[in-house]
Amino acid sequence: MNSKWQISKVGLIDFWYYDEEELDFIDGRMLLRGANGSGKSVTMQSFIPLLLDGNMRPERLDPFGSRARKMENYLLEEGDEREERTGYLYMELKRLESEEYLTLGIGLRARKNKKLESWYFCITDGRRIGKDVFLYKTMENKITCSKGELKNRIGEGGRVMDTQGEYALCVNRLLFGFETQEEYKELLELLIQLRTPKLSKDFKPSVINEILSSSLQTLSEDDLRPMSEAIENMDNLKTNLDTLKESIRGAKQIEKVYDQYNRIVLYDKALMFSDVSKRFENCEKDGCQFKENLQANREKLREEKLRYEELKREEEILKEEKISLDKSDAARLKEQETRLMEELLEKQEEENNKKRQETEKREREIDAEERIKQEEEKADSIWEEIEGYMEEMENEIEEIPFDEFSFMKGEILNEKEADYNFSSHNQLLNTYTQKVAHGRDALLEENTQREKYDGYLKELDICREEQNQAEKELSQYENLLAETKAELTEQIYIWEKENQELHFRTETMQNISRKIEAYEMGSDYLEIRNLGKTEFYETERSFSEKSFLMEQALKEKQTFLKEKQKELEEWENQKEPEPEQSDAVRKNRELLKEKGIPFLQFYKTIDFSSGLGEEQMNHLEEALLSMGVLDALIIPKEYRAQVYALDKGVCDRYIFSDVSHVRQNIQEVLEVDNGENDILLYQNIANILSSVGYGNDGEERGNAWIDANGNYKLGILEGTVTKEYRAHFIGVRARERFRKEKTESLRQIYMQLKAEAESLEEQCREIKERMKILRKEWEAFPGDKDLKVAAKELADREFLLELKNKRLWNQQELVEKER
Template sequence: NMDQTKQQLEQLKRDQQSLKKLCRQYDRYNQLVLAEKAEGLIKTDRDLRKFQKQREELTTELIDQRIQHENFNERMKDLKQEKLSLEEETEALKKHAVFDAENERIQLEVFIEKLKKQTTQKKNILKQKKDREYDLREKINLEEKNTANLEVDMTNTLLDLSREGEEAKFPGHQTAAKDFEEQYKSEFYFDLWKRECQDYLKKAENILKVLQEESRARDRYNETSQELGEAQKELDRRRYEEKKWYGLFEEEREKLLTSIHKWLKGSEELILTEEEIQNLIRSFSNLHEDYTFEKACAPMFQANQRCLNTLETENVRLKHLIEEKQDEKEKLEREIQEWKGKKDPEPERHLDTQSARYALEKAGISYLPFFAAVEFRTEVALEVRERLESAITRMGFLDALIVPEKYTKRLVKHDRVLKPNPHILAHTLGDYLYPTLADDHKGVTATDIDNILRSIIVGEVKDKLTVPTVDKDGRYSISMLSGHAPREEQAVFIGKEARLRFRKQTIARLTEELVGVIRELDALAIKENLIKTRREKLEEEYNAFPGDCDSREAFTNYQELKLQVKTQTEEVERVNQKLKNDLNKLQEIKARLRNLTIGMPLVAKEEVYEAALNYMKEYSGYLQNLEIAYQKYISNLRLLAQSRESLSDVEEDVDELKGELNSLDDQLVLKERQLSEVFKKLQELGAEEIRQEINRVETRLNAIPEEMVDVTKKQRDAYNAIKSMEDSVNERELDIKVAIELFKLWKKVFSEEMNLNLIKDKSLLQLEKGEEALKYAGRFLQKIGYLMQSTDRDKVSDNLNQSFHQEHGVLVEYRPTQDTICELKVVPEEFAWDAEDNTLQLKLKQLIQTSRRVQLILEYSGKRVSPYYVLEEMDKDIELQQTILSEKDRELYEDIIVHSVGRIIRSRINRADKWVTQIDGLMAERDTSNGLTFSLKWKPRTAEREEELDTMELVEILRRDSRLLGEKDIERVTRHFRSQIERAKETMVEKGYGETLHQVIKEMLDYRRWFSFTLYYRKAGETKRELTNHVFFTFSGGEKAMAMYIPLFSAAYSRYLEARDDAPYIISLDEAFAGVDEKNIRDMFDLVETLGFNYIINSQSLWGDYDTVPALSINELVRPQNAPFVTVIRYYWNGKVRRILRPQDEMSKVMEEDDDAKGNTNVVILAEQS
């Protein structure tokens, strides 16, 4: 059905969504793994190329270094020879007179330069001293002005202090100000003045705090007094509520006990013992006070469990019997099918024997079982046939094989072969049996069979040990064995007719047994359904046990209020104690204030002390300013004295420097004159050329040692570089060897990953023609390498594991598993010698870790396959189910338009239309006292969507003969219901659960939803109008009642018209005709009687003794003074007089005595009176 197909489709889509989520993570994981392996391959190739390039560069540089080293050796030899030559030339030049004169010149030039430096330094110092002298004079003038300004500031500050001190009534100001004016020019200390100021300020602050504390204490006392009044008022209110809720709780508990008594009487399955009933009533009598609801229900729970266990035990016993009978039924059905499928019945054979015969057929060896190769001769009696077959069976000949003579000596495993030894002119089985061969049988001949038959003697022989014999009475002999065969019903296997008869008899017997088992199963099913019904009844009675909502709520409220009363009582006591504490605190503060204000010149008011504190704070600030100004004044005086002393020292230094400069000028003139004389002497000796040669030789001799040291260093550096480069070249050779092996391993790992074919986007796996793995790895990494920048394998693996575990519950039927594969196990032996190389170990470790990967496997159609394969198959299944669902939709449309559903809807709409017409006619006949009448219309609804039909159009088409509908009409109706069904599917998706597609379509096809009822009213002299809620609430009480009762009675009567002639028209009313006046009540009874209703109604004040009522039984229920019982007083109304009935009167006799009441149906009114 559509629901089942829809559910299968939804399940497939859930599986598909779950698998898609898993595949997304798996595809991301596969891409990242392949990208990692591609990156490893590319990096290894890059390292190999880098090492090869480094080896070439190092080799070239090594050759250059060796050439440089040879050049440095040659340079060292040249420097040593040049040094020896220059030293010999120097010795020769030192012996010339010019050399001494040149030394003298050099000494004079050095001394003169020294004198010039000293002169320059002294001049600079003299300039600094003169600048310092000018600065000190300017500083002294400025400090004298600042000192005068500070004296003015201190005078002004003293005036401010006098003003603020007078406002604050500070008694210590006058004395302190006078002392300052007398002592400030020498030295004055502010400590006493500040201490007196702070003491006065602190005392005023303390008094102000106490004044504020007194104000707050007074406010707290007033607030607490008010709080006590409110708390006491709340306590009284809660005590009243507590008492009210306890009374309500007792009332609800009594109602609950009454409901439990009623439930106990009505229970048929859930039966409690007397002890359980007593315990239940006792517990509920003390409900919530001593027992919780669950604990009070314990006897009921116990009884329910006992009854449930009894039913469950019986149900388990029945299920066990049903399962046994079902197994027996299935076994018999299988046996019947097996017998029906057999061409001929065959004796039972061992499995090894069956295999052995199959092997003979495969080897091309013909054979026939004895029973299938022979047939009884027609003259052999049935009894003899049974005896012979039974004896042959016991001898083991019945299913033994007859083979061509050439195969008789061949050994056969797990089977028996008859070897011929025919007896001529002897009484043998050949006289009772003859060979029978199938038309298509080849190999075994009639002669082979006849030889076997004539090898078995019938009767007695002398040599029983060598000749098998059988007798017509069932006796047989074979070798050392002889015996008598037990009797069977008939011959079964020998003879085609015997086998056919046996097959039919067996099938008939098994069929009869099957019918018996089916009857037993039906009987057990009836018992099982009875148990199920009893269980449902038990559950219904269990669920019908009265609930405890009202009493629990009342008790909870009572408990809460009881706790609130206790809490509020404690609150009143707490507030009362707080009030006492606040009063004591206020009195204590007042006493403390009196002690603090003794001797203070201020009035003990909060605002006065606040003002005094402000003045004193200003006073304290001015005092601090005075002290700061005074400190600056004293500091300026000290700086002025220091500056004057420094000026005197600087003047003395200037005079001393001027004298030293005059002495240096005299020495410089003398030395310059001596230098002039030396130059004249050198000029006379021609020293310029000699000097230049000496300078050249000395300069070169000074430079050669440094150059030799530099060459020696370069020699050493070149030698070390050669050694280092030789080592580097060797290392690069080793690196290249290792890189080649690593490249091979990475290539193997990458190729294995590609061969797994786990990339969903197959375009990423396509190799170009002749493309190698390395080139493909680079191309793949360009396309997908961005993954490695945004994530890593650990994160992707975690996401895959998380997705696997999240979706495992949905995909559990596919048995998803995770396997670790492709892990590199073997490391090449070339790496063994370098096992301590940490870098190599890290690379190998990375290679092994990268090679290892997770593979997801799912089970589908009994095979272990990848998730991508399952997803593809799942897409095909979803497409198939959607196709099936579309076919179901088409069938549904045809069924609605043409077949049974359309016919049912047409008949229901026609019947409903007639029913509305009947109701409208009945209401139109009612004429109330104020002329108010009612009518009813059944209006078709308009279409909700453009592709849908209005109800009027749809009904008009459905009412036609389906055989006369045109293609256009069928298409319009199909489009209408397709839209409706699509809306039903959308509704189902929005709800998500709770309804099947069948239920939603059922609601859509409910023709009652295609129409809407509209009720109209008309008053005397007015036109007919629609009865809306607004109009209804403008009616009087009687009109409202009639607006409800007249349509209701008319609808009920219309429905009863479809009942049988002898069916009662029963209605019942609670609080009948409330709010209707006497005239209209009389009309209502007339309507009820006219329509022929049998009614049971109750009312607080209604008796029903109207002239429109021909006969009535009245029962008055009396409960005097809230008594725990009700008294029934019975009356009878005969249409004219109401009279009371005695207890012994019977209504039937009373009505027989009343001629007017004959033929009327008894009607009862329950009139409640208290």
């Protein structure tokens, strides 16, 4: 169901005192305030009802109903120096539940001493005046468009109409949907009556009530017929109900008596059943007795059969004896006696027949005499009837020229016994009868033709009714198609508004509206749907690109995360941290272990003095690290030759115990870390520490030294430190603290990377989910089922109307031909 249209705004361009003005509505309402004569009524009558039907008659423009105001006066007033002026009035409407817009408007061109020109337009594709469509040529001068220019700007997204009737029909179809224009005109007339100025003292609530009451449509017989039929049906139902109630009461009485009757019948049947049961038992007993008797009778039958055989044999013997007796004279005499008796009986029978025939003849004679008497009486009756017929004929033919009748009557009645020749009369009667028959046939033919013509007229009326009905149905289905198009357009606007991911550009929505408005039977709905494919593919491609980039970033993040996880596990599992070493150094130290050459890492054998400040510790360790001494290997001097003879591909830094001492050395700030109390180890480390100078006195520091600021010298090489380094290798506690700090730092980095990876995974899932939503939203694009059905129904009605028109034309030709 379409949501309602609401007025969003109205606008005036180059009209009356307005150059360009838009009046906004809120929730379909607007309040104009101003003193009397400030132009409130003129402004409103310029829109309503003018923009609803385009009727610009003077009495429609004045709320008081006078003809003083004319539309030309609002464009070119008296004394205006302009020769012509073109202005526009328009009204923008918006659906309540979507961003669908509709614009109605009128263009006016006034020229001095010439008739006012007007044209009408509607914009149905959602474009809005002042944003998408402009009613003036250039933004600088704002010269209004002509009719042709407006038609080009609106294009297929609306219509430009020439006549007021066409415009009123269009507005009715787009906004109201009345079946007939007469009903729409009644609505506008009601609005005009309700628009009567409130300054009138006679305009009371009773007047409004009278106006609204008179606006109610008179009920026709067709409207009242269902009600009267319903009332009649109700009366019939009440009568039937009363009858049924009486019938029920009578039926209950009958039921009571019938129930008593059934009880008695049941009692009788029970008694009968009891008697029959007893009889059945007796029959069973009798049956048993009969079986016994049957068996006895069978035995008797067998005995009788034996006796029958004996008698049969005895009969054969007697027959033989009879044959022998037949040959004697006594038998022959007996046979003659029998023959004579038979002849005597035949003679007696013949005598009886003769007597019976005589009696029958006497009876027939009596019957003949009786019939003669009856025939004479019948002849007298017939002559009486003939005389009656003669009198009737004489009365009937008084106005018929039949002079021979009087002669015929005299001859027949005077000579009743003589035969009369009717041949001349029969010939005259036949001639007269033929003429009457021809006249009757002519009258029948005339009546037949009249009935045939009346049938053609009735058929013509039926054809006209069918054509009117077909036109009415066509109008209804045109409105239905328009409503279906509007409903589909609104559905698409609502669908697009409610979408989370898939949104169309304004131009696309306008193109869709235009395509829907132009849809008809046979159109391909995919063309409408495909208008949004560009936005769908662009959004889908954007999501695909984002998803690809996210997945790549996720893979890189997961790789980095695994590296950090491995590094964290290494730091958690290793005992002490070590300075960064190259592959060649690590390989070299493995090789030393294999060859059994003992070594100690320098930083593991020393610790800072207790009184040394943190800054000095940092400078000192950084200097030792820069010099390459911090992670150098301390090896006994006797292994020097073996160390120097190691294979290619390995390297390292070594400190041998045979070193020279300096007076100011780093033993002032470093101590030997001898947890195992190894005196020899302690002496070697102490010797090494004593070989590195410390302090600011260059002569007392030797060729390898470090000062308090971290500056150092190693042979001919001298260097400085960053002073941003933090000591963490010298001393067991420092190394343990550094390991924990490093582990915690790596753990935080790992957790951060893990959170980032999870965030990327979530973003990837969100993008994929959004892509699913996007595809579902695209698949949920409103379909064309109702639109296709409405278009097909309209095409069927158009075809039906064409058939009805052809039939009407053929029937009209037939009526004209038979007239």
